[in-house]
Amino acid sequence: MSAVPDGKKLVRSPSGLRMVPENGAFNSPFSLSEPQWVPDKECPRCMQCDTKFDFIRRKHHCRRCGRCFCDKCCSRKVALPRMCFVDPVRQCAECSLVSQKESEFYDRQLRVLLGGGTFVVTLGTSEKSETMTSRLSNNHRYLFLDGESHFEVELSRISSMQILTDGTSPGGATSRPTGMLLHYRPMGSQEAQQLRMEAADDKKVASLWLAAMHKAAKLLYEARDQ
Numbered sequence: 401m402s403a404v405p406d407g408k409k410l411v412r413s414p415s416g417l418r419m420v421p422e423n424g425a426f427n428s429p430f431s432l433s434e435p436q437w438v439p440d441k442e443c444p445r446c447m448q449c450d451t452k453f454d455f456i457r458r459k460h461h462c463r464r465c466g467r468c469f470c471d472k473c474c475s476r477k478v479a480l481p482r483m484c485f486v487d488p489v490r491q492c493a494e495c496s497l498v499s500q501k502e503s504e505f506y507d508r509q510l511r512v513l514l515g516g517g518t519f520v521v522t523l524g525t526s527e528k529s530e531t532m533t534s535r536l537s538n539n540h541r542y543l544f545l546d547g548e549s550h551f552e553v554e555l556s557r558i559s560s561m562q563i564l565t566d567g568t569s570p571g572g573a574t575s576r577p578t579g580m581l582l583h584y585r586p587m588g589s590q591e592a593q594q595l596r597m598e599a600a601d602d603k604k605v606a607s608l609w610l611a612a613m614h615k616a617a618k619l620l621y622e623a624r625d626q
């Protein structure tokens with residue numbers, strides 16, 4: 401275990417080397433914990449193709465689901481940023497597909513979220529609104545909203561998120577996101593607060609940012625259900 405400058409540390413698990421925050425309280429809300437590995441004695445056969453394990457056909461555990469497979473069914477090494485692995489790790493066919501899709505989120509949407517977008521923000525049922533830049537914090541834990549005033553919303557305190565669209569695309573075509581309605585519980589408060597964000601001047605960037613937020617929400621719910 402060795403400390404590195406930005407509050408992260410390297411830890412070695414049976415599955416590989418991981419780079420995690422020094423303080424577990426600062427884990428990314430998108431992160432998943434490592435699965436329990438199915439014990440060797442409970443899997444005499446590959447859980448995919450049913451090949452019997454022996455001296456030659458060795459067992460391999462999928463790093464994402466912890467199930468036990470032969471080499472053929474668990475040979476792909478795929479990046480798994482949600483478990484903080486430094487290098488690509490061995491995964492079964494099913495898991496590697498999911499992880500590949502998530503890589504797209506990490507490579508593209510996450511960058512869009514960190515970059516930010518400009519919105520007209522209304523808190524609660526207030527008549528007053530303010531033009532603010534909204535971006536995800538570097539540790540992914542907060543939405544920072546900056547304008548004349550500043551406030552932040554902790555992602556773990558969001559109870560519902562609704563993406564608003566322009567609704568001009570009948571016939572099932574994907575309509576463009578134009579805003580977002582959030583409900584969250586501010587720190588130290590029992591009551592849910594409503595936050596409405598509508599795309600401001602640069603609608604294209606705002607629209608990309610909202611689409612990215614929509615993907616982020618799916619990952620968040622998965623991580624919570626774990």
Ligand SMILES: [Zn+2]
Binds near residue numbers: 446451469470471472
């Ligand atoms: Zn197999």
Ligand SMILES: [Zn+2]
Binds near residue numbers: 462464466467492495
């Ligand atoms: Zn798997």
